[in-house]
Amino acid sequence: MSSEPDTPDAGGARSGAPRTPRRAPAKTAAKSAARPAASAASAAASIESPDGEPTPARTPAPKRPASPRKPAQRPSAPRTAAAKEAKEPAAPRTPRTPRTPARPRTAPAPPPSVVRDLDPDDIVLEISGLLKRFGSTTAVAGIDLRVPRGSFYGIVGPNGAGKTTTLSMATGLLRPDGGSISVLGHDVWRDPAGAKRLIGVLPDRLRLFDRLTGRQLLHYAGTLRGLDATAVAQRSDDLAAAFGLGDALGRLVSDYSAGMTKKIALASAMIHSPRLLVLDEPFESVDPVSAQNVVEILERYVAAGGTVVLSSHSMDMIQRVCDRVAIIVEGAVPAQGTVDEVREGGTLEQRFLSLTGEHRNAEGLEWLLSSSD
Numbered sequence: 476m477s478s479e480p481d482t483p484d485a486g487g488a489r490s491g492a493p494r495t496p497r498r499a500p501a502k503t504a505a506k507s508a509a510r511p512a513a514s515a516a517s518a519a520a521s522i523e524s525p526d527g528e529p530t531p532a533r534t535p536a537p538k539r540p541a542s543p544r545k546p547a548q549r550p551s552a553p554r555t556a557a558a559k560e561a562k563e564p565a566a567p568r569t570p571r572t573p574r575t576p577a578r579p580r581t582a583p584a585p586p587p588s589v590v591r592d593l594d595p596d597d598i599v600l601e602i603s604g605l606l607k608r609f610g611s612t613t614a615v616a617g618i619d620l621r622v623p624r625g626s627f628y629g630i631v632g633p634n635g636a637g638k639t640t641t642l643s644m645a646t647g648l649l650r651p652d653g654g655s656i657s658v659l660g661h662d663v664w665r666d667p668a669g670a671k672r673l674i675g676v677l678p679d680r681l682r683l684f685d686r687l688t689g690r691q692l693l694h695y696a697g698t699l700r701g702l703d704a705t706a707v708a709q710r711s712d713d714l715a716a717a718f719g720l721g722d723a724l725g726r727l728v729s730d731y732s733a734g735m736t737k738k739i740a741l742a743s744a745m746i747h748s749p750r751l752l753v754l755d756e757p758f759e760s761v762d763p764v765s766a767q768n769v770v771e772i773l774e775r776y777v778a779a780g781g782t783v784v785l786s787s788h789s790m791d792m793i794q795r796v797c798d799r800v801a802i803i804v805e806g807a808v809p810a811q812g813t814v815d816e817v818r819e820g821g822t823l824e825q826r827f828l829s830l831t832g833e834h835r836n837a838e839g840l841e842w843l844l845s846s847s848d
């Protein structure tokens with residue numbers, strides 16, 4: 476979460492034992508060999524055998540003599556008017572047999588949506604008239620959202636729609652230009668300490684203290700939230716086991732894979748058992764098995780009374796796990812509500828496409844298909 480100050484090296488080069496530089500001579504030579512003939516010979520001569528001895532350059536194969544070209548077979552078109560007249564008129568074309576009409580495609584039935592019967596007046600996160608501009612760009616243009624307690628709330632939208640900007644403002648990471656945000660009655664910008672105590676955040680751009688081990692990072696996150704050392708140790712073990720990071724807790728976070736980093740960041744966001752979890756693209760870089768594992772952890776959290784707000788580009792995932800969803804387009808929310816209300820009988824993806832008009836095609840990229848030789 477943003478309340479964690481950035482380390483000077485956060486997001487920087489990976490630490491740990493220096494890696495042995497990889498040898499790539501064979502690759503380089505192979506690459507050179509693919510070059511045109513003039514350089515190919517010198518490249519071949521420079522290839523070394525594994526014991527360091529230069530291998531003899533191959534003798535170039537003798538060129539095959541070019542076979543004489545056959546004259547073109549196509550008959551030439553009649554040149555004179557007389558010859559034109561002599562030409563027989565073309566036989567009339569037989570009309571095509573009309574095709575049997577294709578069977579109308581039946582769209583696959585949308586999967587059943589997750590239904591949670593929640594009190595619409597018991598609101599955990601309330602956003603009203605939220606506004607944010609960056610210079611001449613209006614990133615968020617007056618968004619209203621109401622997230623009921625106990626919901627698994629999905630936020631979807633095309634690239635640049637304003638999802639991250641909205642979630643950053645909702646969690647106190649970015650100051651809005653207008654509007655208000657409250658978490659269980661605490662105004663995020665007037666009472667940041669009160670609101671932040673209730674929130675766990677997985678921000679879009681992870682900036683972690685990656686020179687710490689996983690265990691140290693969890694210890695830091697837990698003690699920052701006021702937990703004592705015993706509780707932190709216990710919860711760290713529980714979270715590491717749940718996220719499959721048990722064996723990695725002793726290793727530096729900088730040496731984690733992208734998916735592992737996401738999971739340790741998520742564990743850090745959950746260690747203080749927040750009432751609201753705000754997760755910006757939590758499944759990005761996470762393998763399908765781990766994603767399912769994370770979903771199960773979040774479902775247990777929601778079943779126990781927690782509330783999750785997450786953004787994702789995976790319509791399938793949102794449709795499968797969320798009971799409510801908001802679609803953000805150009806900084807506004809044209810549709811929000813239960814998944815069934817938003818998808819209006821179709822799939823979430825169909826509704827998303829109808830609202831975003833995202834049907835760009837590859838016109839203008841014809842050059843991409845032409846060879847660069």
Ligand SMILES: Nc1ncnc2c1ncn2[C@@H]1O[C@H](COP(=O)(O)OP(=O)(O)OP(=O)(O)O)[C@@H](O)[C@H]1O
Nearest residue numbers: 609612613614632633634635636637638639640641
């Ligand atoms: N710090 C910034 N400075 C200038 N413009 C910004 C900044 N942050 C976001 N924007 C702009 O605000 C708009 C919304 O960006 P945002 O990151 O919220 O979109 P998003 O919906 O999260 O996109 P994506 O799905 O690609 O992550 C974009 O036009 C973006 O270029």
